Amino acid sequence: xxxxxxxxxxxxxxxxxxxxxxxxxxxxxxxxxxxxxxxxxxxxxxxxxxxxxxxxxxxxxxxxxxxxxxxxxxxxxxxxxxxxxxxxxxxxxxxxxxxxxxxxxxxxxxxxxxxxxxxxxxxxxxxxxxxxxxxxxxxxxxxxxxxxxxxx
Amino acid sequence: xxxxxxxxxxxxxxxxxxxxxxxxxxxxxxxxxxxxxxxxxxxxxxxxxxxxxxxxxxxxxxxxxxxxxxxxxxxxxxxxxxxxxxxxxxxxxxxxxxxxxxxxxxxxxxxxxxxxxxxxxxxxxxxxxxxxxxxxxxxxxxxxxxxxxxxxxxxxxxxxxxxxxxxxxxxxxxxxxxxxxxxxxxxxxxxxxxxxxxxxxxxxxxxxxxxxxxxxxxxxx
Ligand code: FES
Ligand code: FES
Numbered sequence: 034x035x036x037x038x039x040x041x042x043x044x045x046x047x048x049x050x051x052x053x054x055x056x057x058x059x060x061x062x063x064x065x066x067x068x069x070x071x072x073x074x075x076x077x078x079x080x081x082x083x084x085x086x087x088x089x090x091x092x093x094x095x096x097x098x099x100x101x102x103x104x105x106x107x108x109x110x111x112x113x114x115x116x117x118x119x120x121x122x123x124x125x126x127x128x129x130x131x132x133x134x135x136x137x138x139x140x141x142x143x144x145x146x147x148x149x150x151x152x153x154x155x156x157x158x159x160x161x162x163x164x165x166x167x168x169x170x171x172x173x174x175x176x177x178x179x180x181x182x183x184x185x
Numbered sequence: 186x187x188x189x190x191x192x193x194x195x196x197x198x199x200x201x202x203x204x205x206x207x208x209x210x211x212x213x214x215x216x217x218x219x220x221x222x223x224x225x226x227x228x229x230x231x232x233x234x235x236x237x238x239x240x241x242x243x244x245x246x247x248x249x250x251x252x253x254x255x256x257x258x259x260x261x262x263x264x265x266x267x268x269x270x271x272x273x274x275x276x277x278x279x280x281x282x283x284x285x286x287x288x289x290x291x292x293x294x295x296x297x298x299x300x301x302x303x304x305x306x307x308x309x310x311x312x313x314x315x316x317x318x319x320x321x322x323x324x325x326x327x328x329x330x331x332x333x334x335x336x337x338x339x340x341x342x343x344x345x346x347x348x349x350x351x352x353x354x355x356x357x358x359x360x361x362x363x364x365x366x367x368x369x370x371x372x373x374x375x376x377x378x379x380x381x382x383x384x385x386x387x388x389x390x391x392x393x394x395x396x397x398x399x400x401x402x403x404x405x406x
Contacts, residue, residue: 053309072310074300074318075281089300091310092318097302143294158294161281 035099039064040108050096054088055079057095058105066106066134070163077162080135081105087142106134113144116179124175128166136162140176149180228253228384231395244402251363251392252338252404257382259372263326264333270326271334273314274380289326297324305376316378323368328352342403356397364390 035046039062046057053072058064058081070078072091079091082104090103117140120126127133136159143150143158150158155176164172229250237243254260262271268285269278286292291299302320327333330350333341344350345359354362363369364386372382382389396402 051307056309071312073308073312073315075312075315077281080299086296087294087299092300092306092308093302094306139294146293154293156282157284157286157292161283161295161299163281 037098038102052095054093055090077135080138113141116182120175120179126171132164228388231391241402244399247396254382259382261333266332266334317376319376321371337406339404339406360394363393
């Protein structure tokens with residue numbers, strides 16, 4: 034039996050311990066904001082926060098999550114999350130939207146660690162989140178806007 | 186406004202297509218070791234080098250045998266000469282694009298642990314080339330002064346002996362590191378879809394010990 038918190042709520046899972054966290058989030062807990070893109074840690078669509086750090090849930094066996102705190106796009110909160118949400122809406126960042134919950138989770142994690150990221154910081158943190166609609170220019174601008182909005 | 190992220194995404198696709206066509210450096214390394222076991226999966230035992238009576242020549246031969254491990258992509262890929270690791274038997278730049286960061290642990294927001302676990306993890310997605318995500322509790326890049334990419338075995342040998350470029354290790358500590366370090370040991374247990382380095386870590390450690398005991402002579406090139 035694996036115990037963990039999901040967006041602050043206590044959860045348990047007693048299926049196959051190799052089940053990916055992404056399956057548990059989407060199929061068992063019915064939180065479908067987190068997306069399946071590749072299943073091999075190549076696209077970033079499945080990014081969640083595991084104990085405060087970004088993590089690809091498709092390559093995270095649920096056994097690894099025992100005792101941990103998982104935050105998905107549905108539950109992410111705090112000033113960085115608020116700033117990202119406002120900046121994303123302000124620039125209409127998404128196109129089809131499929132990659133965007135992963136983008137948002139990576140962007141929030143970056144801003145939590147680096148409050149005023151440079152373009153190089155953004156490249157370093159976001160290069161693993163692929164967007165086939167190529168919204169990269171808006172993602173970059175929105176991260177800068179979010180950082181600026183948190184100043185002072 | 187830069188579009189670098191978009192370009193790295195396209196590069197990823199190109200690299201995936203290209204990866205299957207490149208000649209494996211591993212096969213080149215094995216061919217260069219003519220006269221030893223042909224399969225590239227085993228190491229000659231340290232004791233078998235006793236027949237070389239000249240101690241310096243014996244020492245060089247021992248290191249050349251250990252070089253089958255040291256120069257294997259499993260080891261070299263995370264001793265890059267830039268801030269980006271390599272990946273796979275073809276030694277292509279790591280996908281997704283990741284960079285060294287503090288302590289070789291990755292960049293803020295994209296550390297090694299974003300994808301790599303304390304153990305190798307089989308994947309659920311269908312991919313011809315990715316059967317598992319490699320993992321180890323100590324997963325990180327070797328420091329830049331320990332860069333091996335682009336170096337000859339002789340150059341790597343000199344580097345391993347140089348405390349300024351080996352993490353300040355004595356030769357005894359080098360033997361210990363090669364024979365017992367857990368992340369070094371990952372090379373023999375690299376997870377599904379990845380060729381392990383030849384032999385066993387114990388055999389490798391004995392080769393390194395015998396090389397040190399015979400004066401730690403380096404190949405000329
Ligand atoms: S679905 Fe996890 S990285 Fe693509
Ligand atoms: S918005 Fe369509 S994949 Fe990113």
